[in-house]
Amino acid sequence: MDAPFPGGVCGGGESGETLFLIKPGELMLKGDNRPVFMRALRRNLRAMLAGIPHRLEDRHCRIYLHAGPGHAEEAARRLRRFIGISGFARPVACSRDLDAMEEAASRIARACLASGKGPAYKIHVHRADKTYPLDSYAIACEIGSRLGRRFPELKARMKDPAWVLHMEIREQVFSYAFAEEGERGLPVGVAGKGILLLSGGIDSPVAGYLMAKRGLRPTCVYFHSHPYTGPQARKKAETLAGILAGRIGRLDLHIVPFTDIQVKIRERAPSAETTLHSRACMMRIASLLAQRKKANSLVTGESLAQVASQTAESLRYTGSHSSLPVFRPLIGMAKEEIIAIARKIGTFETSILPYEDCCSVFSPRHPLIKPKFDAIRASFERLDIEEDLLRALKAAEVLGFSGETG
Ligand code: ATP
Ligand code: MG
Numbered sequence: 001m002d003a004p005f006p007g008g009v010c011g012g013g014e015s016g017e018t019l020f021l022i023k024p025g026e027l028m029l030k031g032d033n034r035p036v037f038m039r040a041l042r043r044n045l046r047a048m049l050a051g052i053p054h055r056l057e058d059r060h061c062r063i064y065l066h067a068g069p070g071h072a073e074e075a076a077r078r079l080r081r082f083i084g085i086s087g088f089a090r091p092v093a094c095s096r097d098l099d100a101m102e103e104a105a106s107r108i109a110r111a112c113l114a115s116g117k118g119p120a121y122k123i124h125v126h127r128a129d130k131t132y133p134l135d136s137y138a139i140a141c142e143i144g145s146r147l148g149r150r151f152p153e154l155k156a157r158m159k160d161p162a163w164v165l166h167m168e169i170r171e172q173v174f175s176y177a178f179a180e181e182g183e184r185g186l187p188v189g190v191a192g193k194g195i196l197l198l199s200g201g202i203d204s205p206v207a208g209y210l211m212a213k214r215g216l217r218p219t220c221v222y223f224h225s226h227p228y229t230g231p232q233a234r235k236k237a238e239t240l241a242g243i244l245a246g247r248i249g250r251l252d253l254h255i256v257p258f259t260d261i262q263v264k265i266r267e268r269a270p271s272a273e274t275t276l277h278s279r280a281c282m283m284r285i286a287s288l289l290a291q292r293k294k295a296n297s298l299v300t301g302e303s304l305a306q307v308a309s310q311t312a313e314s315l316r317y318t319g320s321h322s323s324l325p326v327f328r329p330l331i332g333m334a335k336e337e338i339i340a341i342a343r344k345i346g347t348f349e350t351s352i353l354p355y356e357d358c359c360s361v362f363s364p365r366h367p368l369i370k371p372k373f374d375a376i377r378a379s380f381e382r383l384d385i386e387e388d389l390l391r392a393l394k395a396a397e398v399l400g401f402s403g404e405t406g
Contacts, residue, residue: 015066015069016068016070017055017066017068017069018066018071018072019065019066019090019091019093020064020065020067020076020088020090021062021063021064021088021089021090021091021168021174022045022062022063022064022079022087022088022182023061023062023085023087023088023182024037024061024062024084024187025084025085025086025182025183025185025186026184026186036190037187037190038058040187040188040190041063041084041085041187042056042063044082044084044187044188044189044248044249045063045065045082047402048078048082048249049065049067049075049078050402052067052074053067053068053071054066054068054071059171060128063085065079065088076088076090078246079180079182080180080182080183081183081246081345082182082183082247083183083185083186083187083213083247084182084184084185084186084187084188085182085183085184086184087180087181087182088179088180088182089166089176089178089179090176090178091168091175091176092104092107092108093172093174094172094175095172095173096132096169098142098146100173101139101143101167102150104167104175105143105147105165105167105175106147108165108175108176108177109147109150110151111177112163112177113151113154117162117163117177118162118163119153119154119155120155120157120160120162121154121155121161121162121163121165121177122157122158122161122165123140123143123156123165123167124165124167125143125167125169126166126167126168126169127169128169129169129170129171139167139169140167144156163177163178183213183247184213185212185214186214186215187215188212188215188216188217188248188249189216191214191217192215192216192217192296192297193216193218193219193293193294193296194211194216194290194295194296194297194298194327195218195219195220195289195293195297195298196208196211196219196220196298196299196300197221197282197286197298197299197300198220198221198222198237199223199237199301200222200233200237200240200350200351200353201301201351202301202338202339202342202347202348202351202352203302203303203306203330204240204299204301205240205243205301205342205345205351206301206329206338206341206347207299207300207301207329207330208220208299209244209247209341209347210330210341211327211329216297216299217248217251218248218251218299219254219289219293219295220237220241220244220251220253220254221253221282221286221396222234222237222241222254222255223256223258223282223285224237224256224258225262225362226259227259228259228262228362234255236350236351237253238253238399239350240347240350240351241401243346243347243350244345244401245401245402247345249402250401250402252398252399252400253398253400253401254393254396254397254398255397256392256393256395257392257395258282258392260388261281261389262274262278262362264385265277265281265362265383265385268382268384269379269383270379271365272364272366272368273368273371273376273379274362274364274367275308275362275363276309276314276368276376277379277383278362279309280317280318280380281389283298283318283321283322283326284389285389285392285393286298286322287321287322287323288389288390288393289393289396290322296324296325297325297326298322298324298326299326299328299329300326300328301328302315302328302331303330303332303333303335303338304331308367308369309367311369313369313370314370315328316373317371317376320373320377
């Protein structure tokens with residue numbers, strides 16, 4: 001059996017498919033936008049389930065996923081990390097007839113008792129179809145007394161039961177005692193597209209993940225300083241993009257050759273300013289890419305005062321190179337909090353691999369911490385670097401990642 005509790009159609013599930021009952025996340029709160037959000041969620045689910053034979057149906061605030069034989073565990077693994085659902089269960093489905101409901105409830109009670117969950121339980125009925133002739137209380141009493149006859153050891157307990165038998169009365173009845181938490185958040189894409197500046201470090205993948213949970217679909221850009229940074233540094237960015245795609249469904253990574261730009265900055269700018277100008281160039285290229293991809297924002301992994309280029313003055317300067325909103329979801333977070341999320345989403349181990357990124361190679365010994373805005377903007381103009389930025393973007397390589405990765 002591939003579920004800890006019985007799933008599939010009551011009475012055998014001879015198709016061999018496993019049924020998942022999926023509860024959408026925050027979109028339930030969004031009134032008029034609901035159909036749009038629901039469509040986005042379905043589209044993302046289909047992308048995330050790539051390679052798994054499945055059928056999706058949705059009715060009245062629930063999505064039904066039928067996963068093909070032998071694919072239930074992989075489907076559950078992907079659902080656990082999928083953004084936009086508040087939870088899912090593998091219910092026993094049966095007709096609305098009380099005898100069939102008793103049968104389904106008994107299968108679940110038997111499994112709970114056999115797995116040592118204890119005899120104290122409670123029935124929670126959700127009568128989604130209000131035309132059903134019995135009300136929730138009457139259904140719970142009826143099923144409770146039938147279960148009591150079949151399993152005399154069971155004890156109904158309203159407060160702190162060992163397990164809860166959920167029965168959802170819809171066009172069929174869906175019963176389960178075990179549900180898994182989902183990632184919650186909004187369906188990725190409903191807030192549009194954002195360009196995620198993805199380095200190989202700890203912070204930027206976390207920033208991308210957090211914004212994806214607010215409905216933003218990231219398109220990633222990585223600035224590569226070959227040969228100053230080796231192929232492993234680039235591979236890190238690719239691996240991280242793959243892990244993010246596993247949660248988001250699909251995404252593209254643009255790898256932009258950045259060496260010529262960094263060399264020019266080093267030749268033409270005072271050494272204390274080089275990191276800030278290279279950040280500025282990243283913002284400008286990301287903005288150009290945003291224009292092409294119809295993205296509405298940029299996302300970075302910056303966190304206030306973490307390094308010299310992340311003071312308020314430095315952020316004012318680098319942010320001034322984009323007319324789009326720059327989302328920095330980590331701005332007020334401590335490093336340990338960021339690391340905890342990186343561990344949870346599975347990016348941490350890759351992020352800490354010891355390959356230098358382009359900025360550590362070109363870092364000045366004494367970077368400016370509080371740049372004077374007008375002075376450093378004037379210094380940027382003297383770089384005369386606009387053409388180089390366009391050329392770099394044109395030379396970018398694009399890799400696509402799907403939900404099967406990660
Ligand atoms: P991270 O852990 O995300 O690398 P960091 O703490 O190392 O961040 P910085 O190196 O100052 O901080 O980078 C700040 C932000 O600039 C990063 O979070 C990322 O969004 C962006 N960034 C830095 N380097 C690159 C790069 N090579 N390619 C793409 N984006 C980059
Ligand atoms: Mg970094």
